[in-house]
Amino acid sequence: MINAPDYSFIEKKMEQLLREKKLQAHKPFMTKVIELFETFNVRFGVMLVGYTGSGKTRCYEALVDLMRKLRAENNPDQRW
Numbered sequence: 001m002i003n004a005p006d007y008s009f010i011e012k013k014m015e016q017l018l019r020e021k022k023l024q025a026h027k028p029f030m031t032k033v034i035e036l037f038e039t040f041n042v043r044f045g046v047m048l049v050g051y052t053g054s055g056k057t058r059c060y061e062a063l064v065d066l067m068r069k070l071r072a073e074n075n076p077d078q079r080w
Contacts (some may be wrong), residue, residue: 014066033062
């Protein structure tokens, strides 16, 4: 059985980032950001599809901001 990766550290950082941007740290949204990250790790091309106002842009913007913040902090976790 494969163990799921522990994203608790990333979830805490994402929650801080979302609050700084005056966005709600909604658990399902944060899960979608992590799923998008995992998708980028296994796919070359990714297309976000959904209804208008469903959060596609905010999702990838949150991921970009999270990556920038973690890299700026020189995070030792190389997966990020």
